[in-house]
Amino acid sequence: MKAKIQIARHAELPLNEDKANFFLQISTAISVFLFSIALAAYFMTSSMISSWNKNIVDGLTVQIMPPAETLSEEEELLRTNKVISFFEGLDGVLKVRKVSNEQIQHLMAPWLGKNADIESLPMPKLLDVRLKDGKTFDFEKASDSLKEFAPYASIDNHGLWLKKLIKSAGSLKILSLFVLALVLGATVFSLFYAVETSLKVHQNIVEILHVMGATDSYIAKQYAIRALKVGFVSSLIGIGLGFLALFVISHLSSGLETGLIGAASLNRFHWIFLFSLPIWCALLSMGMSFFGVKQVLRKMM
Amino acid sequence: METRKNILTEPIVDIQNVCIRYGKDPEVLSDIKLTLEKGSFHFLTGKSGAGKTSLLSMMYLALKPSRGTVMVFGTNVGYASRDAMAGLRRRIGVVFQDFRLLEHLSAYDNVAVPLRIKGMGENEIKKRVKELLSWVELDKSMDKICSTLSGGEKQRVAIARAVINRPEILLADEPTGNVDNDIASKLMKLFVELNKLGTTVVIATHSKDLIAEYNYPQIHLENKGLKIIPALRRI
Numbered sequence: 082m083k084a085k086i087q088i089a090r091h092a093e094l095p096l097n098e099d100k101a102n103f104f105l106q107i108s109t110a111i112s113v114f115l116f117s118i119a120l121a122a123y124f125m126t127s128s129m130i131s132s133w134n135k136n137i138v139d140g141l142t143v144q145i146m147p148p149a150e151t152l153s154e155e156e157e158l159l160r161t162n163k164v165i166s167f168f169e170g171l172d173g174v175l176k177v178r179k180v181s182n183e184q185i186q187h188l189m190a191p192w193l194g195k196n197a198d199i200e201s202l203p204m205p206k207l208l209d210v211r212l213k214d215g216k217t218f219d220f221e222k223a224s225d226s227l228k229e230f231a232p233y234a235s236i237d238n239h240g241l242w243l244k245k246l247i248k249s250a251g252s253l254k255i256l257s258l259f260v261l262a263l264v265l266g267a268t269v270f271s272l273f274y275a276v277e278t279s280l281k282v283h284q285n286i287v288e289i290l291h292v293m294g295a296t297d298s299y300i301a302k303q304y305a306i307r308a309l310k311v312g313f314v315s316s317l318i319g320i321g322l323g324f325l326a327l328f329v330i331s332h333l334s335s336g337l338e339t340g341l342i343g344a345a346s347l348n349r350f351h352w353i354f355l356f357s358l359p360i361w362c363a364l365l366s367m368g369m370s371f372f373g374v375k376q377v378l379r380k381m382m
Numbered sequence: 383m384e385t386r387k388n389i390l391t392e393p394i395v396d397i398q399n400v401c402i403r404y405g406k407d408p409e410v411l412s413d414i415k416l417t418l419e420k421g422s423f424h425f426l427t428g429k430s431g432a433g434k435t436s437l438l439s440m441m442y443l444a445l446k447p448s449r450g451t452v453m454v455f456g457t458n459v460g461y462a463s464r465d466a467m468a469g470l471r472r473r474i475g476v477v478f479q480d481f482r483l484l485e486h487l488s489a490y491d492n493v494a495v496p497l498r499i500k501g502m503g504e505n506e507i508k509k510r511v512k513e514l515l516s517w518v519e520l521d522k523s524m525d526k527i528c529s530t531l532s533g534g535e536k537q538r539v540a541i542a543r544a545v546i547n548r549p550e551i552l553l554a555d556e557p558t559g560n561v562d563n564d565i566a567s568k569l570m571k572l573f574v575e576l577n578k579l580g581t582t583v584v585i586a587t588h589s590k591d592l593i594a595e596y597n598y599p600q601i602h603l604e605n606k607g608l609k610i611i612p613a614l615r616r617i
Contacts, residue, residue: 091498095486289482292444293543294472295499296465379464 093290094283094300096307101275101282106315112268113319113362114326116261117355121327123257124351126250133243133250141220142180142237143168143208143227161206164234167227168210173218180207269369276304276373280381287378301374305367312366316359323355392456393417394551394582395441400450402436409448410436412606418551418584423577425593426586427611428603434586435479437603438553441584442476443467455550472500475549477557479586481540483528489515489539490524496547514542517572519565533560541569551582558592570596 096102145164152160161179168177185207186199193199212218224236280287287300347355395418403409410433418424426434439445440452443459452459454470462470475496483492490511497507515524518538523531528539537560544552552573558566570592577583584601587593593600600611 091491091494093484093487093491093495093498285482286484288444289484290495290499291468292442292471292476292482293496293499294468294470294474296468298465299468299499 092303092306094286094303096279096283096303099279099282101278102307102311105271105275105311108271109268109312109315109362109366110319110322112264112271113316113358114322116264116268116362117320117323117358118326119257119260119264120358121323121347121351121355123254123261124347124354126254126257128346128348128351130247130250130254133247137243137247139212141210141212143210143234144237145206145208145231145234147203147205148233160231160233161208164208164227164231167230168208168223171223173213174210175213176211178209178211180209268365272308272366272369273373273377276370277377279304280374280377284381287381297375297378298371300378301371304374305371308366308370309363313359313363316362319362320355320358323358392420393453394420394422394455396451396453397440397447398451398453400440400447400452402433402440402445403448409606411603411608413450414608416601416608418582420550420582421577421580423574423583423596423598424585424610425596425598425600426584426603427588427593427600430588432603433606434603435555437601437608438476438555438584438586441551442474442553443471472496472547473550475544475547475552475581477537477540477544477552477554479555479559481536483536483539483543485529486527488525488527489520489531489535492528492539493542493546496543500547510546511542514546515539518542518569534562534565537561538565538569541572545572545576548576548579549581551584552576553584553586555586556588557585558587558589566592 143164145161148157148160165177165179168174182199185204186193186195186197189197189199189204193202220236227234227236290300395416397414397416400411400414401409402411414437416437426437428434436445440447441454443454446460455473457466457470459467459470484495487495493511493515494507497510512521512524515521518541520535520538520542523535528536531539537557541554541557544554554573557573558569561569573583573585574596585592597613599613602609602611
């Protein structure tokens with residue numbers, strides 16, 4: 082540890098004066114910015130897909146259409162309870178819950194406004210049915226039985242259209258991964274190029290150090306320490322810009338929020354990972370520089 | 383007993399059938415053979431372009447021969463790993479004709495480089511470097527950036543850097559070319575003292591006065607070849 086500090090204090094290579102430093106700082110900051118956005122997109126689509134998958138597997142929605150003629154409150158309750166008991170009697174059903182008027186109002190808010198009087202509108206009643214295991218639940222059989230038992234009710238198997246959404250989101254997830262790989266590749270390439278350029282600029286000093294017995298690792302350490310500093314500072318700037326962009330995107334999309342988009346959120350693990358990006362980036366820059374220098378030195382001398 | 387005898391008599395540098403050429407140019411040195419025993423002292427002579435710098439470069443392991451075998455400290459450098467080569471170089475001190483100092487660093491830091499490469503502690507480095515810079519009369523200039531030093535001062539820094547690590551071989555290319563007679567004499571005394579302590583010394587020079595005054599054997603390069611001119615008398 083002491084030896085490393087000494088090297089950092091007495092670096093023989095004037096790397097801080099390299100013109101490539103500015104280029105490296107800018108490119109690293111931009112890379113980290115793009116990486117953070119792509120990573121957030123990846124995390125969000127992953128959590129969305131996982132949430133949708135859970136919905137497919139774990140639940141279904143039942144619509145109870147409003148009656149043609151006006152019924153008393155008791156009669157309406159009886160109608161609803163009949164359907165609830167039907168589902169409670171089925172194998173594989175965990176829980177049946179009536180979706181409250183407040184929740185329906187919230188769901189309909191984008192179309193009807195926040196203050197719409199739901200009760201005065203001929204809206205269907207909704208039941209949220211939670212299943213023990215959606216994979217083994219027989220939707221068709223339940224749907225046929227329901228038609229006979231309560232023809233005014235129908236199962237809305239959102240799994241069908243959710244599957245299409247999941248497929249589209251899956252493509253988005255692959256695209257984010259592709260962007261992540263591209264950004265990572267571009268960062269590694271620019272770092273390697275910067276190292277190669279710098280070694281050519283300082284070839285004379287490197288040769289002198291070699292003659293005095295410096296190993297490739299001794300020279301590479303000086304580059305690694307410079308890359309650690311530059312990588313950390315630049316990625317702090319990049320991640321700062323990334324968070325700003327995420328905040329703006331989240332603010333702009335808040336007006337479009339629905340039950341589905343609400344699932345596109347970042348959990349604690351995702352935030353920790355995004356916040357720790359500067360550390361990962363600094364460590365990656367350090368490692369890449371170290372091995373890059375050794376590689377280039379082997380070719381050069 | 384036999385093994386001990388072999389160790390004691392093992393040459394420090396053993397060059398066999400070596401040729402040196404740059405690219406497709408004609409050979410600079412051809413089929414040369416040279417053996418340097420531990421504690422020997424040689425002047426390296428020859429006209430400009432005779433291959434003195436090439437031979438020295440090969441001995442301080444900066445140049446690979448086009449053909450032939452070079453053994454340094456008993457290691458065949460043709461088969462040594464990069465780290466092993468670095469280890470061998472740390473045992474060699476080099477004074478370049480053009481000094482090759484790290485111009486952006488101070489005289490102190492230039493002289494300290496070999497010790498830092500070796501991993502020595504800063505307190506020990508400070509003690510050794512100050513002592514040596516003081517001896518070569520550069521104690522007042524040790525904090526000056528090398529680019530601001532005179533030619534003679536630079537040469538003394540280069541020599542101090544070469545000997546600070548107490549090398550087993552000292553290779554010097556015209557080490558007294560840019561200093562006045564007093565300093566030149568002092569530097570030569572330093573080389574002689576190091577030699578007495580066991581350092582093998584090779585000094586490339588054009589100075590007939592220097593060769594006559596110290597009268598060590600000469601490695602003379604001529605017509606791409608090499609011959610040893612023995613000393614007439616030992617000091």
